Amino acid sequence: MEQLPDIAPFKLRLDELDAQMSAPDFYQNPRKAADVSREQQKLKALIDDHIAFEKTGLEITEAQTLVKDPAADPDLKELAAAELPELERKRTQLRETVLESMIPPDPSDSRNTVMEIRAGTGGDEASLFAGDLFRMYTRYAENRGWRVQPMSSSGTERGGYKEVIFLITGQDVYRQLKFESGVHRVQRIPVTEANGRIHTSTVTVAVLPEAEEVDIHIDPQELEITVSRASGPGGQGVNTTDSAVQILHKPTGLIVQCADERSQLKNKARAMTVLRSRLLKLKEDEEREKYAEHRRSQIGTGGRSERIRTYNFPQNRLTDHRIGLTLYSLPQVMEGDIDEIITALQRVDFEEKFARLTGKEYTGPSATRGGADDED
Structure with a gap:
């Protein structure tokens, strides 16, 4: 049976948090008390799940021993054999839950987010697509009940943007949007194109966790x-x-x-x-x-030199090059329906962290930085 990483460090951390919470002045700092309480609850749930995992492992061993015992009662052997698949399923599920809880969260996940969208190569068409992306992210934010606050913009005569910067506030905004950083490529016939030729343009997107004054000291x-x-x-x-x-x-x-x-x-x-x-x-x-691993993570940090995604309008196709995801629903995507993309990116990120935690080599979707070209 596959085992889990050592639980001892997590138990030690839980003891430390319990000691903090029992201090007489614990609630004098409400914000810190809330953070400690949340971490304590998560660790307690992790350890409870770990105990359940170990217990289920013992039940599986007992059932397997009973099934193999030639002297055991036939009815008991049949009952034990029938229970084994459900016990195995439960143990697998508990193992994944425990491993997911062991993966340290990105400390910025709960932050609000500053997004910067800039037209790249492509002239007016790039500026127009920058406006399209701004509208897409605005619609997505509104659908989630987030608030969008414009910060700065530089418009064009045709209604696009050379640059637009805006703040999105809400729950877990950075967690949802952090993988949008990078170069977005668009392939379509511009409104200014008289001969119907497809043009390729690019727009850069930067996703920044909102910083507070306590995070960054500026002289x-x-x-x-x-x-x-x-x-x-x-x-x-x-x-x-x-x-x-x-x-x-x-x-x-x-x-x-x-x-x-x-x-x-x-x-x-x-x-x-x-x-x-x-x-x-x-x-x-x-x-x-x-301090990070020698190679960058599967999803990456969204450097501006990366081409992460292509929006091919003539073929109604979106391709995320980092994970090989292809969708044929561009109109819905441009209206802010990007949950499927974000969920897929988060899943790949989790699977790679999961593999690192268990000491295995990640064998998921190819993530060559910059991505492969889609078929044009």
């Missing part, structure tokens, strides 16, 4: 903040005040601009939110490079 001396007149649509109030804000973070060279609001203070606050999220993502990526 004001390291910032260069400039203000200017906002331009573009928005009315006379926008165009006649120095409301646009640009922030340069000198140590990293990161630049954030925000001009959507009439208030300079609001634009500065939004720009700082985006800057903190970019710095947190940069910090997390550096930690992964320093």
